[in-house]
Amino acid sequence: MTDGNIISIEGIARRYPAPGGKGKSTTIFENLWLGVRRGEFVCTIGHSGCGKTTVLNILAGLDAPSEGTVIVDGQAIDGPSLDRAVIFQSHALLPWLSVQGNVAFAVRSRWPDWSAARIEEQARRFIALVGLAGSERKRPAELSGGMKQRVGIARALSIEPKILLMDEPFSALDALTRGTLQDEARRICMETGQTTYMITHDIDEAIYLADRIVLMTNGPGARVAEIVENPLPRDRARTDLYRHPSYYPLRNHLIEFLVTRSRTLRDAPADGWDPRHPPVVRPGAHPELVPGEPSLHSVPNALSA
Amino acid sequence: MNVSLNVRAAVLSVGILVLFLAAWYAATTGSGPVAPMDPEYAKLMGLTATQGKSAMPGPLDVAATLWGHLRDPFYVRGTNDVGLGIQLGHSVLRVAGGYLLAVLVAVPGGFLIGMSPLMSRALDPFIQVMKPISPLAWMPLALYTIKDSGKSAIFVIFICSLWPMLINTAFGVANTRKEWLNVARTLEVGTLRRAFLVILPAAAPTILTGMRISIGIAWLVIVAAEMLVGGTGIGYFVWNEWNNLSITNVITAILVIGLVGMILDQALARVARLVTFPE
Ligand SMILES: Nc1ncnc2c1ncn2[C@@H]1O[C@H](COP(=O)(O)OP(=O)(O)OP(=O)(O)O)[C@@H](O)[C@H]1O
Ligand SMILES: [Mg+2]
Numbered sequence: 001m002t003d004g005n006i007i008s009i010e011g012i013a014r015r016y017p018a019p020g021g022k023g024k025s026t027t028i029f030e031n032l033w034l035g036v037r038r039g040e041f042v043c044t045i046g047h048s049g050c051g052k053t054t055v056l057n058i059l060a061g062l063d064a065p066s067e068g069t070v071i072v073d074g075q076a077i078d079g080p081s082l083d084r085a086v087i088f089q090s091h092a093l094l095p096w097l098s099v100q101g102n103v104a105f106a107v108r109s110r111w112p113d114w115s116a117a118r119i120e121e122q123a124r125r126f127i128a129l130v131g132l133a134g135s136e137r138k139r140p141a142e143l144s145g146g147m148k149q150r151v152g153i154a155r156a157l158s159i160e161p162k163i164l165l166m167d168e169p170f171s172a173l174d175a176l177t178r179g180t181l182q183d184e185a186r187r188i189c190m191e192t193g194q195t196t197y198m199i200t201h202d203i204d205e206a207i208y209l210a211d212r213i214v215l216m217t218n219g220p221g222a223r224v225a226e227i228v229e230n231p232l233p234r235d236r237a238r239t240d241l242y243r244h245p246s247y248y249p250l251r252n253h254l255i256e257f258l259v260t261r262s263r264t265l266r267d268a269p270a271d272g273w274d275p276r277h278p279p280v281v282r283p284g285a286h287p288e289l290v291p292g293e294p295s296l297h298s299v300p301n302a303l304s305a
Numbered sequence: 306m307n308v309s310l311n312v313r314a315a316v317l318s319v320g321i322l323v324l325f326l327a328a329w330y331a332a333t334t335g336s337g338p339v340a341p342m343d344p345e346y347a348k349l350m351g352l353t354a355t356q357g358k359s360a361m362p363g364p365l366d367v368a369a370t371l372w373g374h375l376r377d378p379f380y381v382r383g384t385n386d387v388g389l390g391i392q393l394g395h396s397v398l399r400v401a402g403g404y405l406l407a408v409l410v411a412v413p414g415g416f417l418i419g420m421s422p423l424m425s426r427a428l429d430p431f432i433q434v435m436k437p438i439s440p441l442a443w444m445p446l447a448l449y450t451i452k453d454s455g456k457s458a459i460f461v462i463f464i465c466s467l468w469p470m471l472i473n474t475a476f477g478v479a480n481t482r483k484e485w486l487n488v489a490r491t492l493e494v495g496t497l498r499r500a501f502l503v504i505l506p507a508a509a510p511t512i513l514t515g516m517r518i519s520i521g522i523a524w525l526v527i528v529a530a531e532m533l534v535g536g537t538g539i540g541y542f543v544w545n546e547w548n549n550l551s552i553t554n555v556i557t558a559i560l561v562i563g564l565v566g567m568i569l570d571q572a573l574a575r576v577a578r579l580v581t582f583p584e
Contacts, residue, residue, distance in 0.1 A: 061490075061491075062487055062490060062491065080490045080491045080493060081491075081493065082491075082492060082493050084491070085491065086487070086491045088484055088487070088488070090484055092482075092484040092485060092487065092488050094485060094503065094506070094507075095582045095583065095584050096507075096509075096580075096582035105492070105502070106492055109492035109493060109494050109498075110492070139582070139583065141583035141584055159492070
């Protein structure tokens with residue numbers, strides 16, 4: 001099961017005690033299984049409150065599952081690690097440090113023996129990578145929301161993590177800035193072969209960025225209803241996604257899930273649904289229409305199955 | 306209309322000062338020769354009786370006294386006759402001593418309390434009981450155990466400066482934003498680095514607020530403490546001049562106490578501005 005997976009979520013559950021201590025505890029999710037392959041970009045979609053952030057925090061090591069384990073690179077995790085960088089939804093920059101200071105703080109944490117010059121050089125490189133060269137001396141308060149988010153991305157990337165965890169990183173931004181940052185995120189992840197796990201509410205963002213999209217049903221008691229393989233070619237451009245014949249089938253599939261099936265599948269899972277192997281679907285995929293698409297592994301078209 | 310707010314405020318301040326001084330002058334100045342009286346009696350009673358002069362000194366008397374003190378603040382002409390500067394120096398040194406001791410205890414102590422919910426709960430009842438005790442209530446106990454009036458005054462300053470700093474430090478540390486702590490956790494930042502590079506800067510503005518409250522209280526308390534223990538200090542000076550019935554000196558001292566208190570407060574406000582970060 002863990003073959004080729006850098007992350008393997010194995011049967012985790014998260015329960016919160018009932019208020020007051022007595023009575024039944026609330027189960028946010030249980031028996032959740034999911035694998036992420038090396039170099040893969042995975043997006044999770046689900047309604048508010050279904051437990052996406054909880055899963056991400058468990059992956060980051062900031063929260064512990066009530067049951068089950070998460071294996072990263074062959075080892076069960078117990079706590080946060082520099083191998084797993086987090087881009088927080090609220091950017092979480094340290095306001096008393098400059099842009100350079102924030103990134104350098106991360107770099108120094110990663111490589112404590114590096115010289116000051118080397119740390120500064122590494123920080124500068126990643127600040128430039130997200131297009132903020134020239135703003136190194138600014139404080140976070142002097143930056144726009146999009147610029148702050150970019151510093152957060154630079155900070156996460158500067159420690160060259162094995163895995164990048166992103167919690168709705170672009171949701172607070174205007175459409176134009178969001179588009180630019182999506183392009184940058186995609187370029188950086190493609191160039192460096194970065195393994196990335198991202199939460200989003202934005203279907204188009206998931207379609208553009210993800211190799212696979214994890215669909216979570218509503219909570220409490222959320223499940224991974226299915227995993228959608230992205231049928232679009234790997235060298236896609238944000239502006240002409242919609243030209244691809246699989247774009248609308250994929251988009252409609254996701255919307256239909258969010259509108260109805262996210263609710264119905266929680267109450268009654270599909271026949272033969274196996275929490276360990278949730279169905280994998282590839283909407284609208286016609287192999288002969290997507291030449292050059294690297295096949296990660298051959299998946300039967302679940303819609304026709 | 307183009308004059309800046311600062312300039313207008315300054316003009317108004319000066320106006321209020323002039324009005325106040327004029328009213329003070331008018332209220333204390335003589336009303337001219339009064340009814341004739343026995344010259345012997347007049348000599349005995351002084352200008353208060355002959356010229357209808359108020360017993361309160363006027364602004365000019367106070368200004369003259371103040372000028373006299375400022376010209377020669379550090380003279381020593383016997384135990385009870387030393388310059389105002391020396392008396393102030395004694396008070397400032399006591400406040401500095403007690404206050405710095407309190408900083409040394411309160412900031413690390415507050416840090417530990419703030420970082421540990423257990424300690425915070427365990428110590429809370431003690432702090433709640435100790436905090437409302439008037440610092441002067443400690444004086445007899447201090448005199449009895451320390452057996453030195455100067456050191457007892459320092460102890461009283463220590464005790465009264467302690468609580469605001471302890472409580473503010475603990476509060477600031479305990480309320481460090483979760484997201485900043487999570488950043489430190491995901492970067493595997495060690496305990497010491499986290500304390501000094503994340504929690505301390507995050508709590509610094511709150512800590513400085515506590516330090517500013519404390520210095521204000523310490524300066525309030527030192528005057529009363531020195532009236533009690535006697536010997537030296539600006540509080541003792543005020544009490545001594547009251548016994549000498551030198552109201553001019555008392556008013557001068559009041560003015561100087563206010564000025565020094567303001568300087569202490571402004572100094573800490575400066576420091577607070579340095580550690581405050583915009584969000
Ligand atoms: N400390 C807590 N105590 C009790 N319940 C909690 C606690 N924290 C979170 N929950 C519950 O866990 C569920 C999942 O929360 P989570 O933050 O993971 O949702 P999410 O999917 O990220 O939602 P969103 O899309 O709005 O960010 C929510 O229903 C929430 O009420
Ligand atoms: Mg969330």
